[in-house]
Amino acid sequence: MSVVRFGVSLEKELLDQLDDLVTKNRFSNRSQAIRQLIADHGALSKWECNNLVVGSITLVYNHHKRELLTLLNEVQHAFHEEVLAAQHFHLGNDHCLEIIAVKGKAVRLTELADRLIALKGIQHGKLTMSRIT
Template identity: 50%
Template sequence: MHVSRFSISVEKELLDKLDDITTGLNFPNRSRTIRHLIQKASVQKSHAENKVMAGAVILIYNHHQRDLQAHSTDIQHQFHHLILSVQHVHLDHNNCLETIAVKGKADELDKLAHSLISLKGIQYGTLAITGSL
């Protein structure tokens, strides 16, 4: 990978914020932080443009919730063309973690994620987008 060097001018307050982010994320230097922020902005732009993206739907739920597994499976079958794999982990006697690897247009991934996250019994859910393809 070829690296280009450039300089920028920013106000002291903004530079302090950059340093706080660098420290908070444990990056070794400002350059790594700026790379991270550019990539993050690029992913957000691709999402807004409804590009084909990859990511994961992450769910935590109580598996004793009546009919939750059946409803979740029905939704996953409706969106089967987006789902690459599903991993189910038992966190304790009551709670499970499910990670659903996905790939597809951003708006379809949003619909899938919202359909699952809104199910009764889901304690937490999120869609983590990793980038456009």
């Protein structure tokens, strides 16, 4: 893959935001940050177009919540074609982190994540998508 150089004009406030992004994400330079932003936009476009994507659903919950583990399992089984694997972490006596690897059409993965995140007892949930190149 060849690299093409080009100039970009930005307002000072946008340049400051770009530099903050570089610093916070420990990118080696602005070009790396811009590449990541373009890749993220491409993933979002594929997500909106309902293309095949991969991702993860991250959930934090109190495992003492009655019936929650059963419901989490039931929802994942209902989406067995999309769920690749799940990993469970104990965060202490009460809280757990679950990361679910997923692959499928963006709309279907969004539906799965929405159903999981909406379960009573889920304290935080997030769906992250990436395009398949």
